[in-house]
């Protein structure tokens with residue numbers, strides 16, 4: 001993550017509750033992003049943590065994160081075992097690699113020569129077939145083993161909205177930005193619950209449940225900067241709150257339009 005992107009994400013998180021929801025293990029994402037203002041959901045949302053909140057609902061002064069929710073915690077021993085087994089099975093497949101993401105395991109084939117990627121998929125399929133409580137999902141040049149629980153990036157997003165007490169708030173709009181196949185779960189959830197909208201990051205036109213598309217991370221940064229500017233305007237109802245669940249108000253009032261208008265700029 002560039003420093004410019006980190007700065008703008010920090011500014012967004014200081015204005016509104018902001019989360020990173022990723023397929024990676026949570027601590028990897030935290031180490032990569034390095035922002036204590038955020039909520040983090042690793043393992044496709046199966047490992048959720050956020051900043052410590054004090055009794056008044058304000059963000060505490062410490063840097064420590066509070067682990068808030070791990071809906072597949074009991075799967076951890078099985079996932080550890082699957083990681084070892086997959087390493088064993090794929091050690092002869094050139095270019096393959098296996099990654100432990102806490103509550104799921106990724107088998108990568110991005111660097112496989114020729115048709116070797118098919119061996120990766122076959123190995124994962126065979127392993128998953130031996131366990132009724134596991135399923136295989138696909139990402140970009142990666143297949144993953146996940147617990148068969150009804151939990152994904154979309155349910156994690158809904159959980160955060162509920163847990164932060166925002167579900168009943170009028171005029172709250174959740175915005176989810178993502179570029180991966182697995183982000184479609186969150187786009188779909190927002191569309192179905194009408195809690196907000198998704199933004200797909202892609203240079204190619206493709207089927208998506210996201211309402212909008214932007215080309216690349218530079219466009220995402222511009223959009224987030226627009227959100228930060230809008231947050232300073234009188235149109236932002238959160239400005240009336242002294243503090244709330246991990247964000248605090250700062251910056252001066254400025255004329256601005258809504259998030260959707262920022263999207264279209």
Ligand SMILES: O=P(O)(O)OC[C@H]1O[C@H](O[C@H]2O[C@H](CO)[C@@H](O)[C@H](O)[C@H]2O)[C@H](O)[C@@H](O)[C@@H]1O
Nearest residue numbers: 021022023024099101106110139140141142180
């Ligand atoms: O954060 P997400 O969009 O949910 O991505 C989750 C995956 O992230 C990592 O894979 C991605 O980066 C790899 C290179 O570092 C690339 O080969 C892969 O195509 C990308 O999806 C992570 O390695 C995977 O385990 C996660 O599933």
